[in-house]
Amino acid sequence: xxxxxxxxxxxxxxEQAVYALNDINLQIASGEYVSIMGPSGSGKSTLLNIxxxxxxxxxxxxxxxxxxxxxxxxxxxxxxxREKIGFVFQSFHLVPRLTAAENIELPLTLSGIPSEQxxxxxxxxxxAFELKQxxxxxxxxxxxxxxxxxxxxxxxxxxxxVILADEPTGNLDHxxxxxxxxxxxxxxxxxxxxxxxxxxxxxxxRAHRQIGMRDGKILTDHTDDAG
Amino acid sequence: MTLxxxxxxxxxAVLSYRLRSLLIILAMALGVAAVVMLTAxxxxxxxxxxxxxxxxxxNLLVVLPGRAETSGSxxxxxxxxxxxxxxxxxxxxxxxxxxxxxxxxxxxxxAELSAxxxxxxxxxxxSNANLIPIRHMKLxxxxxxxxxxxxxxxxxxxxxIAKEFFPxxxxxxxxxxxxxxxxxxxxxxxxxxxxxGFNTDEIVIIPIDYAQTMFNTTSLFRILIExxxxxxxxxxxxxxxxxMKQSHDGEEDITVITQDAILSTFDRILQALTMAVAGIxxxxxxxxxxxxxxxxxxxVSQRTAEIGLLKAIGATSADIRRLFFAxxxxxxxxxxxxGFLLGQCGxxxxxxAFPQLPAWPPAWATIxxxxxxxTTGVLASILPASKAAKLDAVNALGxx
Numbered sequence: 001x002x003x004x005x006x007x008x009x010x011x012x013x014x015e016q017a018v019y020a021l022n023d024i025n026l027q028i029a030s031g032e033y034v035s036i037m038g039p040s041g042s043g044k045s046t047l048l049n050i051x052x053x054x055x056x057x058x059x060x061x062x063x064x065x066x067x068x069x070x071x072x073x074x075x076x077x078x079x080x081x082r083e084k085i086g087f088v089f090q091s092f093h094l095v096p097r098l099t100a101a102e103n104i105e106l107p108l109t110l111s112g113i114p115s116e117q118x119x120x121x122x123x124x125x126x127x128a129f130e131l132k133q134x135x136x137x138x139x140x141x142x143x144x145x146x147x148x149x150x151x152x153x154x155x156x157x158x159x160x161x162v163i164l165a166d167e168p169t170g171n172l173d174h175x176x177x178x179x180x181x182x183x184x185x186x187x188x189x190x191x192x193x194x195x196x197x198x199x200x201x202x203x204x205x206r207a208h209r210q211i212g213m214r215d216g217k218i219l220t221d222h223t224d225d226a227g
Numbered sequence: 228m229t230l231x232x233x234x235x236x237x238x239x240a241v242l243s244y245r246l247r248s249l250l251i252i253l254a255m256a257l258g259v260a261a262v263v264m265l266t267a268x269x270x271x272x273x274x275x276x277x278x279x280x281x282x283x284x285x286n287l288l289v290v291l292p293g294r295a296e297t298s299g300s301x302x303x304x305x306x307x308x309x310x311x312x313x314x315x316x317x318x319x320x321x322x323x324x325x326x327x328x329x330x331x332x333x334x335x336x337x338a339e340l341s342a343x344x345x346x347x348x349x350x351x352x353x354s355n356a357n358l359i360p361i362r363h364m365k366l367x368x369x370x371x372x373x374x375x376x377x378x379x380x381x382x383x384x385x386x387x388i389a390k391e392f393f394p395x396x397x398x399x400x401x402x403x404x405x406x407x408x409x410x411x412x413x414x415x416x417x418x419x420x421x422x423x424g425f426n427t428d429e430i431v432i433i434p435i436d437y438a439q440t441m442f443n444t445t446s447l448f449r450i451l452i453e454x455x456x457x458x459x460x461x462x463x464x465x466x467x468x469x470x471m472k473q474s475h476d477g478e479e480d481i482t483v484i485t486q487d488a489i490l491s492t493f494d495r496i497l498q499a500l501t502m503a504v505a506g507i508x509x510x511x512x513x514x515x516x517x518x519x520x521x522x523x524x525x526x527v528s529q530r531t532a533e534i535g536l537l538k539a540i541g542a543t544s545a546d547i548r549r550l551f552f553a554x555x556x557x558x559x560x561x562x563x564x565x566g567f568l569l570g571q572c573g574x575x576x577x578x579x580a581f582p583q584l585p586a587w588p589p590a591w592a593t594i595x596x597x598x599x600x601x602t603t604g605v606l607a608s609i610l611p612a613s614k615a616a617k618l619d620a621v622n623a624l625g626x627x
Contacts, residue, residue, distance in 0.1 A: 082541025
């Protein structure tokens with residue numbers, strides 16, 4: 001359950017203040033599949049960063065699972081990112097010097113989970129995302145699709161309640177992109193809230209709820225009847 | 228993030244950037260090795276000098292005629308004239324003092340030594356039987372003025388001289404001519420080589436009264452005294468001064484030098500030298516520390532995207548800080564250990580190359596060297612680590 005109330009975020013470009021987010025009110029229920037669309041500069045990435053607690057709003061209130069997270073300390077926010085939120089990035093953001101398995105293991109390590117348990121969970125994830133053969137390869141030795149699968153495995157290893165995907169197929173060709181989307185949608189089918197930021201209309205249309213943004217404001221908010 | 232995981236993660240980073248890590252470790256290691264080796268050299272020189280001084284005697288005092296004074300009207304010592312000479316009677320008086328274990332009057336001169344058809348000039352020491360134990364000399368054969376043979380015309384030859392004059396026969400018991408007198412060889416010194424620039428292998432020793440006759444003098448060059456114990460050195464000095472003042476009509480016209488005083492002066496000078504050298508070497512450690520800082524700063528900007536990602540997947544600022552901190556500490560530690568080993572190897576090579584020099588690195592220097600290396604490493608990593616921790620996640624992720 002996500003509730004944003006009167007969220008504002010401004011950036012300063014020289015003398016001028018630019019509203020990246022202007023009085024955003026938004027509610028997303030648990031298990032929803034939402035796409036956020038809009039041209040570049042519309043504020044969709046900023047919204048995602050705020051939802052992921054990577055960025056702080058200048059004003060407004062953000063509640064996650066009935067808890068005000070806006071006022072939490074940096075350490076507590078890090079804990080929420082660790083336990084409740086999984087990020088999937090356009091450029092994958094894998095650590096180049098670590099193997100696929102080690103990349104997937106990172107969130108578990110950060111949480112201080114003992115090594116034996118980590119190995120079990122990483123192995124399960126490698127199995128689930130068909131990465132078993134590639135476990136000991138570094139990102140440079142993996143294809144784009146494999147890299148994004150590693151990134152998704154990493155984002156989901158802590159079993160977060162929300163997956164935030166920022167242009168997850170932006171660096172992939174059409175077919176591989178579709179495969180990656182299927183993986184993400186499978187997570188949604190298992191009850192995870194999935195929020196995808198994209199400027200690709202076709203991709204955005206796959207979501208049950210489509211939010212359109214422009215100039216830091218929500219322009220459209222459309223929910224499919226079927227969803 | 229647990230400590231073990233932090234260390235492991237940092238260790239992986241150290242291994243991943245091999246060349247960079249190697250260069251930092253090398254810089255650190257050279258600094259530590261320089262401290263270890265230079266202090267080994269300095270301390271070795273100190274021990275060498277102290278050994279040399281100690282080898283000339285134990286609890287030794289030397290009485291010289293004349294008084295070195297920088298004020299007052301008495302200029303005798305400076306001008307080389309003294310109103311009163313040291314005499315054998317003075318020496319005997321000193322010998323009776325309770326603080327004195329034994330004494331040896333000493334005259335030094337040069338004379339021609341001849342036997343068979345060989346002839347050479349030698350340094351002649353005139354003294355009594357005590358000279359040998361006081362000066363820590365050892366006889367290889369025979370004796371010198373053994374009990375009951377006090378006034379015999381005995382002569383002790385240095386090892387090299389004995390070999391030169393009697394290459395095939397035993398020297399003891401042979402007759403030899405020194406100047407105009409004939410002597411009976413009663414002993415041969417053990418070869419000791421050179422100490423303090425004085426080679427005991429090329430001297431001869433004769434009884435003091437023969438020496439005084441030979442050199443036509445009644446005054447003594449020195450009186451060597453061995454105090455009863457280390458704590459008696461200073462009382463002995465005072466007693467000697469008092470006794471001589473009394474016998475010289477209230478005039479303080481002798482100088483007493485204690486081996487101890489010379490020793491501690493040299494000890495202080497060379498200790499200071501060692502410290503100075505160690506300080507100079509420590510500068511290289513600080514340079515290495517700045518290098519660590521520089522390299523870690525580069526690492527932070529190189530890994531900006533990685534830091535952003537770690538934050539996104541839930542690393543706290545403290546986690547990030549600790550990761551970079553641990554990395555710098557690991558690098559410094561590896562450098563310190565390698566430097567310690569290098570320094571020990573270097574000191575070993577010094578000892579092998581110069582066997583006389585006891586070039587052992589002192590423990591304090593080794594420990595200080597390693598501690599300074601670790602401290603500079605840790606201090607140098609504070610800035611880069613906190614810079615990494617403060618990075619804004621959104622901006623950091625945007626970089627690639």
